[in-house]
């Protein structure tokens with residue numbers, strides 16, 4: 001049975017990933033900021049084929065990340081999915097606190113979580129580290145606007161690409177996946193192309209087929225490569 005840890009698992013793409021992995025029979029560690037309000041996750045935990053454990057995690061809080069590590073102990077994690085993210089508090093305006101918070105949640109937190117759970121990954125069978133990034137982190141196709149979000153995803157890409165090179169020595173594979181334009185709260189009011197379920201199926205297929213050749217490659221949920 002695979003063990004999968006997902007951040008931001010209470011809604012959107014994270015919830016769809018948790019649902020599909022649990023249906024496959026995986027053991028899911030579903031992390032979210034407020035388990036008491038995570039009704040969809042609680043429903044999943046009560047009904048799914050595989051065990052679903054709901055764990056509190058605010059990715060912006062280092063103490064919360066340390067607490068996650070204490071909860072997991074030496075538990076091997078086959079697939080660690082850094083999914084939690086925010087769209088950028090200040091949108092198109094460049095505003096210091098919003099910019100820093102966006103960098104903290106989208107770029108720094110996945111790196112800190114990866115470092116904190118390094119041994120859990122290294123001692124697993126599959127050893128797969130995943131970052132849900134965005135095409136908006138592509139520097140060569142940057143259109144402007146949403147500066148904090150774009151910068152945060154570009155920084156995430158660069159950090160994860162680096163880990164893919166250094167941690168290859170331990171057999172750890174790193175997936176950098178753009179989920180597409182997905183109907184979730186994040187893009188509420190906009191016309192998104194695919195459902196969270198369709199997105200999650202694609203992401204799970206890409207994670208399953210990850211190899212040393214595709215580790216550290218920036219690609220989308222269909223496996224189409226994206227320019228940095």
Ligand SMILES: NC(=O)c1ccc[n+]([C@@H]2O[C@H](COP(=O)([O-])OP(=O)(O)OC[C@H]3O[C@@H](n4cnc5c(N)ncnc54)[C@H](OP(=O)(O)O)[C@@H]3O)[C@@H](O)[C@H]2O)c1
Nearest residue numbers: 008012013033058059060083084085134181182184185186
């Ligand atoms: N939707 C798209 O079209 C799209 C496109 C490209 C990339 N993405 C990326 O896909 C990922 C998932 O986004 P989504 O579309 O599913 O958006 P969403 O519905 O807004 O979900 C975001 C998730 O992140 C969690 N989160 C935010 N800040 C957090 C924190 N400090 N600690 C823990 N969890 C936190 C949220 O938890 P709360 O409920 O507690 O806020 C929620 O579970 C993000 O990384 C996003 O950048 C999405």
